Amino acid sequence: MTNETMTIRDMCVEFGVTPRTLRFYEQKELLFPIRNGQRRMFTKRDRARLKLILRGKRFGFSLEEIRQLLDLYHMGDSQQTQLAKTFELAKKHLADMIAQRDELNVAIEEMKTQMEWGEKRLNELASGKTAAA
Numbered sequence: 001m002t003n004e005t006m007t008i009r010d011m012c013v014e015f016g017v018t019p020r021t022l023r024f025y026e027q028k029e030l031l032f033p034i035r036n037g038q039r040r041m042f043t044k045r046d047r048a049r050l051k052l053i054l055r056g057k058r059f060g061f062s063l064e065e066i067r068q069l070l071d072l073y074h075m076g077d078s079q080q081t082q083l084a085k086t087f088e089l090a091k092k093h094l095a096d097m098i099a100q101r102d103e104l105n106v107a108i109e110e111m112k113t114q115m116e117w118g119e120k121r122l123n124e125l126a127s128g129k130t131a132a133a
Contacts, residue, residue: 005034005041015050025053030067060093 008019025031026040030053033040042050049070056066069089072082 005043006047008033008040008042011042011047011050014047015054017050017054022050025050028063028067030063030070059090060097061089065089 006014008022011017011022012019022031022033022040022042026033031042031046031049033042033046035041052070053063053066056069057063061069069082069086072085073079075081
């Protein structure tokens with residue numbers, strides 16, 4: 001392996017993904033490894049793109065959104081268009097994530113309340129009390 005290219009195995013180890021994942025991203029035109037027979041050699045560009053793909057997935061971006069953002073890199077405007085679009089999408093995803101978190105917090109508090117009631121009721125039943133619920 002040189003500093004310039006990595007094998008599919010090297011990519012899997014470095015990024016914690018499976019070969020199937022890398023082939024899938026290649027099929028979706030997110031990665032463009034150099035083909036040498038059956039071997040795929042990934043360039044620095046592919047590694048940078050994979051980092052962005054994985055980060056985007058962690059933030060809830062769809063693969064189509066990620067592909068569109070990556071395609072904006074070569075607009076010739078010092079990535080201004082790419083950064084502006086990324087910022088716009090990130091604001092939307094952040095708002096969605098905050099809303100999901102808030103919904104989870106409400107559900108968690110409700111579950112805690114129900115569990116406290118259940119624990120109290122179990123203790124009453126275990127001690128022979130028959131207090132009405």
